[in-house]
Amino acid sequence: MAKIEMYSTAWCPFCVRAKQLLKSKSVAFEDTDVDREPQKRAEMMQRGGGRTVPQIFIDDQPVGGCDELYALERSGELDRLLAQ
Template sequence: MAKVELYTTAWCPFCIRAKRLLDSKSVSYEDTDVDRDPAQRQVMQQRGGAHTVPQIFINEHPIGGCDELYALERAGELDVLLGASE
């Protein structure tokens, strides 16, 4: 299975939707709350170049946010990235 990392906030509806999709696929992920650890927001921005949450990384590759995650799912590419097709 792929290494999945999310940078989120507890109150963000897009973060909740992204986690819900990953949970529905039984994907484990590392969730970093950038409100609880503001230094991690800088790390997130350096890694992915964006300042909005969620920021999602699969195997160190920046995917983008919730919209991009769902677009991958609709295109049938998310399972491949997650290694579910292996």
């Protein structure tokens, strides 16, 4: 099973949507709240280049944010990535 990591905030509606999609897939993911751990925001930007949340990584590869995650779902690619 793939390792999934997400950088998010509690108040971000895009973060909530991304988490809902991952939960609907019944996959475990590590969620880092960059408001509670501000030093992790710099780590997030260094890893994937994104400044906004959510930033999602599957097996250490940057996926992008909520829109990109849903695009993977629509194309059928998300299931393949999660099954690795």
